Amino acid sequence: MSDVRMVASFPDEEQCVHMIERLREARLRPKAFSPIPSEKIREALYEQPSRVRAWVLGGGIFGALSGFAITIGTSYEWNLNAGGKPIDSLPPYLIIVFELMILCGGLAGLLSFFFYSRLPVLDPTPGYSEHFSSNRFGVVVDCADTESSRIEALLREGGAEEITSEPL
């Protein structure tokens, strides 16, 4: 349906956010590039918080449980008396539980971040231009051929510095 990809760059975050809101009102599905993590762009595009949260929680719980399992399990598997302490000495084991919780939670966070943000990627991201990692905010919108001039006008009106379009 969409025929043309239009990429507009903005020098300012606010203009970029404004443009995204305008495009969304126009029932288009814009995407954005930004050199900094922008809360406003995120709020303009998504209602739900990232699902990474759930994964980190899950990873943390998994880590804590495996901490319990490893410490208590191995102690019972080869039941050795050391210093007259009980076989399942929970207080010291909690340290292992804690560290494993952090470790697994952290790893889950990183991996789920990679997963959800589709990293690593080998292919070039469509519409990307080098200055988006430096000092420009970009808005990408796919639209039908017929709508392209209207959208372009919309983008210019919003303060786009440079607009490129390519056929899909």
Next chain:
Amino acid sequence: MSEGLSRRSFLKIASAAGAAAAIPGCEPVGRELIPYVVPDENVIPGVPSFYATVCSECSAGCGVIARVREGRVIKLEGNPKDPISLGRLCARGQAALQGLYNPDRLAHPFVRRDDGRLRRVSWDVATRELLGRLETAAKAGKDRVAYLARPQGPTFDKVAKTWLSAWNSTKAVFWEPLARPVARQAAQECFGRSDVPVYHLDQAEALISFGADFNETWESPVEMARQYAAFRAPKERRGKLSIGRSAYVGPRMNVTAAKCDEWIAVKPGHEAAIAMSVLYVLVRQGWVSPNSGFDIGTLKSFVQGYEPDTISQQTGVPAEAIVRMGQMFGQAEGAVALAGTDDKETHVAAFILNAVTGNLGKTVVFLEDAPASPYSPQADVDGLIQAMSQKQLDVLVVSGVNPVYSMPPAAKFNDALRQVPLVVWCGLVPDETAEHAHLLLPVHHPLEAWRDIAPRAGVNGIGQPVMQPVFESRDLGDLMLTTARAASADSKTVPWESMADAVNASFQAIQKQIGDKNKPEDFFAQALRDGGVYAEAKAVEVKFNASVFQNKPKPPGAGPDLALAVYPHLFLYDGRGADKPWLQETPEPVDQIVWDSWASVHPETAKTLGISSEEVIEIQTDQGMAALPALITEHVRPGVIAVPLGQGHSAYGRYAKGRGVNGFSLLAPGALSATVKVRATGAKGQLVTPLFSEDMMGRNIVEAMSIEDLARGVAPEREKAPGPYEMYSAFKYPTHKWGMTIDVNACVGCSACVAACYAENNLAFVGKDGVASGRIMSWMRIERYAPPKDQADKAPLLYITPMLCQQCSHAPCEPVCPVFAAYHTQEGINGQNYNRCVGTRYCENNCPYKVRRFNWYKPEWPAPLHLQLNPDVTVRGAGVMEKCTFCIQRIVYAEINAKTENRPLRDGETVPACAQTCPTNAITFGDQNDPQSEMMRRRKDNELRAYRVLNAEFNTLPSITYLRELYHEKGRA
């Protein structure tokens, strides 16, 4: 399952191949050996055989059991049937193995070339050379061949004499440096006897030792220490719980003195005057026994001039100390005075003291049929040296002694030795005498050869070879017999084919003498199993020779301002122990110095002479000069420089050579003291000790209590420390819970346990540098602390106790190990899994007792010392922590034995090496789960004395309970 079987069958095959080469036996005549316990001749890999033999390290003549594994002797233990050792050994006995396996032992016969270098020759060449020279000498005239040796048993000495007679000579001189001939001279003078009495310290209530180091090297250390421990053990005497009262009179506080109530510090040579003064007190107070038969008048005039006040002025010993000794000695029921000095007067005075108090026949006993002195009279020694220097000798054979090292310079032995055309040295490690020898013959170690001993009436021990010779050596006795037989056409003059034959013949004579009716073979076989023939010797009544009182000793005078006191080293003795690393590395218990000799100087003397700690001082006597580091210590009398014997070797193997000074070089013949001049050189020496501080800093490490408190039933306040508590439910020990009770009061600090631990557990020695950098490997140490000065009258003279792993139930070392290398066994032992250890060393950090040892380097045992290694104990590599495990291999051995015999383990069957060898039985081992075990009974019977080290502070619940040392509170008798 199939795996286990195949491994076992593999072992069988492997052992069958190896066993043939490894069967213990004796060369050159193949004789059957009778093992002591296991009557099976075959070597079973993994199963030890036990052979009874005798210890030849000193003249005490202890019987030993040699544990032999796969054809190698790996451990010596006392022979329980032997009345002298009663199953115990001293440190020197334990270290005999390092003499056997010494890497510096002469491996082949050598001939000295004209340029002084040694040339290796075959035994044939060496024997031919020897025979040729002997024959020429025999033809040249009478007494052109001489034999200088230490007594090596009646049969051996007889063989030597027979051999000499084959070469037309009678010049057999039996000598050793510390033979103490004055004791026999005194006995001769007092009783007309040439033997020395046996003592029963355990029958006495009071004891005064005039320079006799009875817990160390005097006479028979194992037996004496045992008796002394019994003497000091608390028991009911005249209705009152008491311990024996003892005093030591001598220039240096050694371990013997440290275990006495009092150390009377005197200058060397003043002992006799003190003894006479004590006698004075006895006579004046009328404490002369009515049955002693002495005329009071004679005695009174005899002691005239020995009033305590006079003697006090002359010797500097407080008069009240002399009076106190007199009271203690005179009022005791059973007392004994011992003498160990180099002057006859002290010995005579001690005999008189024993006689006037009626103790002859009670605590001092002469035995019937006592063997004659094995030593030649001094005149023979002098005669030999004279003959040598006058070129009247062609061949001199030296065996078992090192006269070049241990003859005083004034004897001029070295000069005389140069006049002998052929000096034949027969020995183990080439020593200073070997340096001067022309023909060097490697002979068997006593553990490889046939011997017998007769240390006293009624004791005839057999020394049988316990293994194949380590080197290409021969038994000197066999060599003598073959050469003698080759020389004489008449076989009657040399009736024996070999030493084995000769020993057998001697025992046939003994059999006849005691009237045994068995077949001679059976008798001998039984004697071999028992380690000898032991019979009760009858005491003989002796009469005191009144003529003694006619030669009254001269009053001592003030003596020199500065005197030298030389004493035999507890381990190195006269120097013969210096080639054994275990003995070098075991710290002398009082001064704690290793691998060196040192001059003990009192702080006051040091101040006067301007000597700083460890400064090298030059000691000049009229005999010689020596420079060695000073140890500033209060364990020596002011005005006395005390130097141990034993070091200062210029040969005698890598472990002995080039360390310390030779005390003999400072002495006149027969003396152990001298007048000295001392000069501080300003050079800094290094004395190495594993001990940092002798201040216990008020911690409960070694504890003591007074016998008075014990009699009143009052425990020291320490006991009120908070009791142990368990945070978690206590661990259950289903079968055994091993534990130990150590009676500090019985420990005399002899360090036999330390040496036994080295032998049993493959402990590495680290040398002087290793000890200097704090890396001594001993699992056990003798802890030595001095009492604080302000509490000296409420403490023993020194705190001495063995310290080893306490096998805590709440072991601090265990939970800190990240890999479970330190863990607790089901039997309550603090196990250490060497293979699992990664070497974090956290366990030692957390150990309050500091008894774990780390392998800083890969331990080395230069061949063939490695043959001594116990195959039951892992040899630890570098980077591994090791520690005492209560000799877990011995426990397992006993448990397996019990299991195969399908019976429960008996109390006393499991004995760690330290407890096994402890001469005073201070260490008892047993099961804490069994309240009937001896170990637990000792704890219970001595509840007031029991304490656990640092338990109140750390709640470690040690498995070792110590029993407090007992002392007499001063001024509260």
Next chain:
Amino acid sequence: MAAAVSTTTAQAPTFADIDREVRRVLNPGGLQYWAWICFCLFFVLIAGALWTNQVYEGLGVTHLTQPTMWAVYITNFVFWVGIAHSGTLISAILYLFRTRWRTAVYRLAETMTVFAVLTAGLFPIIHLGRPWFFYWLAPYPNERSLQPDFRSPLVWDFFAISTYLTISSLFLFMGLIPDVANARDAAKGWRKTFYSIMSMGWRGTDRQWRHFSMAYLLLAGFATPLVLSVHSVVSWDFAMAQLPGWHSTIFAPYFVAGAIFSGVAMVLTLLIPIRKIMGLEDLITPWHLDNLAKVILLTSLIVSYSYICESFMVWYSQDAIELATFHQRYWGPQGYLFWMMVACNCVIPLLLFVPRIRISAVWLFIISLFVNVGMWLERFVIIEGSLATNTEPSQWRFYHPSVTEIFITVGSFAWFLMLFSLFARFLPIISMTELKEGIQWLREALRDNYRRAA
């Protein structure tokens, strides 16, 4: 070149300014730089050779002795772990608190963290008697079913340090991704390839930023308790032992404060020369230095309080053995080390009460060096001193480091500096993204102010 920048930033820096400044630093470096790297490498190689020798010969080549089983190696371990802590403090804890001044220095601090942990992690292995079995401290399936003893503080250490290394590396790596992507877009040749791989194809899309922000926040949230736990665990190596001088309940907070103290000092030790050499005075301003100095001052006071508290508790307990140990610590033959430590850690940092000193790069550099020395001594005094004067007076023995130990210690510094220097020239040592965020924040704040004014 600094002058050129300052004209443009006279007003307010733009995104482009930041890019230019930081990208300028990312060059291969001149001869001096490579000489410095070789200098470090030389000491690293010496240390490596000595360690090889130590593994071959055994730990006998050190001067460790019977009671003093731990000394310089463990001191180095604790020192480097401590250094690591301030990095996480600045990057994670201050991130959660949205502290603005952290942005310019956090990457440097975080890099320091990772390399300090890497350095610290070597020492437990170097100090082992049998280092080739170090993996026995980790639980792994094996035929004996024998696992580590989780009651041992050393196993806690193993878990804490490896978790810390993992999490702080992830944190550093994640933060680097957008910056490396930025560098990639400006780079040519092999650097472009290198940065392309490092940035994993990051393009800064809205989707990427969405998950990135969440993951970064949560990692920071995890790193915060982690950093507190790690040094507590390290302190328990000592506090869990029964050794007088070690067995103390205040060790965890005391060590954490000490760690941050020494770590911030190390940040300054690194930051001040780098700022000078690389001409980053405009990005790292006296304002940053002042804030770091305040952290040092605060933690110095906490550390001083801990010393007093520790001594007070010993005195209050009247435990004879503890008293003796502390008496030796203050007045024993090595007491001078303790007093040097007090001078470095408690007295000299008091200079930071003077505002002028807090913004003086030279003063701060000198003080930070003293603090580093003082904190190293603190660990040495606690570890070696307590072991040397233990419960058994007959077994005391003082320790002096051997050549091997000294050069391995020097090598660890060289190793750390080498890694750090390599990083500084190849990866962005200052976070461009976060600086830009800061500028954005500033712009908005100004804009809001204008709006309110209008």
